Amino acid sequence: MLDSNYHRATLLGLFSIIVWGFLALLTSLTDGRVPPFQLLSMVFTIAFLLMMGRWITQGHFGLKYIKQPILAWFLGIYGLFAYHFFYFLAMTKAPAIEVSLIAYLWPLLIVIFSALLPHERLTPYHLIGGIIALAGCWLLIGAGKSQFNSQYMLGYAIAFACAILWASYSVASRLVKEVPTDAVGWFCGVTAILGFICHWFFEQTQWPETTTQWLSILGIGLGPMGIAFFTWDYGVKHGNLPLIGVLSYAAPLISALALVVAGRAEPSWTIALAACAIVGGALLASRAGKKDTQSST
Numbered sequence: 001m002l003d004s005n006y007h008r009a010t011l012l013g014l015f016s017i018i019v020w021g022f023l024a025l026l027t028s029l030t031d032g033r034v035p036p037f038q039l040l041s042m043v044f045t046i047a048f049l050l051m052m053g054r055w056i057t058q059g060h061f062g063l064k065y066i067k068q069p070i071l072a073w074f075l076g077i078y079g080l081f082a083y084h085f086f087y088f089l090a091m092t093k094a095p096a097i098e099v100s101l102i103a104y105l106w107p108l109l110i111v112i113f114s115a116l117l118p119h120e121r122l123t124p125y126h127l128i129g130g131i132i133a134l135a136g137c138w139l140l141i142g143a144g145k146s147q148f149n150s151q152y153m154l155g156y157a158i159a160f161a162c163a164i165l166w167a168s169y170s171v172a173s174r175l176v177k178e179v180p181t182d183a184v185g186w187f188c189g190v191t192a193i194l195g196f197i198c199h200w201f202f203e204q205t206q207w208p209e210t211t212t213q214w215l216s217i218l219g220i221g222l223g224p225m226g227i228a229f230f231t232w233d234y235g236v237k238h239g240n241l242p243l244i245g246v247l248s249y250a251a252p253l254i255s256a257l258a259l260v261v262a263g264r265a266e267p268s269w270t271i272a273l274a275a276c277a278i279v280g281g282a283l284l285a286s287r288a289g290k291k292d293t294q295s296s297t
Helices: 004-020 023-028 036-057 070-093 096-103 106-116 124-142 150-176 183-202 211-238 241-247 250-261 269-296
Strands: none
Touching: 004 211, 004 241, 004 250, 023 211, 023 250, 036 070, 036 183, 036 211, 070 096, 070 150, 070 183, 096 124, 096 150, 106 124, 106 150, 106 241, 124 241, 124 250, 124 269, 150 211, 150 241, 183 211, 211 241, 241 269, 250 269
């Protein structure tokens, strides 16, 4: 039988995806008041303090987690900061819809890149399921409104770099699986500092004006940019990576449904069709996991 920790880690990866599904709603509640890099610095500071709280309850300040291999530190900064830096940059160079469509190639790239890891097995179920889910994601985000234009090629290239960044970070984390997830707390801290530096040079400070905006930022720091990154780290290091990649397409679907429930978006047949494609792709990919389980018994 597959190790129970393997299934637990896969579920934690799914938990991250579900939490990320509420990022769009929480971000919309900030009303765009806070500039991107200031927001990045604020939410990752909250994430760091969240992990600090865990360390304090254990009777220490997490200093023992600072000393990690150079590769682990590189991947931590590469994944958490570089991805968001290039994403924000892409948003200034191309329309948001097209940037989102291209950036959301990362789950499919996780599926493909995972085949390069030792002891990982990429099956047709993973690949076809990933492509079907990608089609659903593009339908959901684009909804016929995307108009790719050659004048935005630089923005498109940067968005594609975002997809490669997050996918490669997620897959390469498997190479440092011995590094405890607590170390991600320090990566969040450094990301907060780098975000503040970028804010200092490129933006003008704008503080939230309402209680809702403050609570939304707190929610982002505790959830999508906090605990979700910690559970994602454990999931991609120890779980079913190809399946987690396909399941990641549930995030934009959850985002759309959350916005509809909150009254910030209208229900549509596009959402329904996208849901069928994303769920169908995930179910198809999960067949590979079942076959692996059966073959191991």
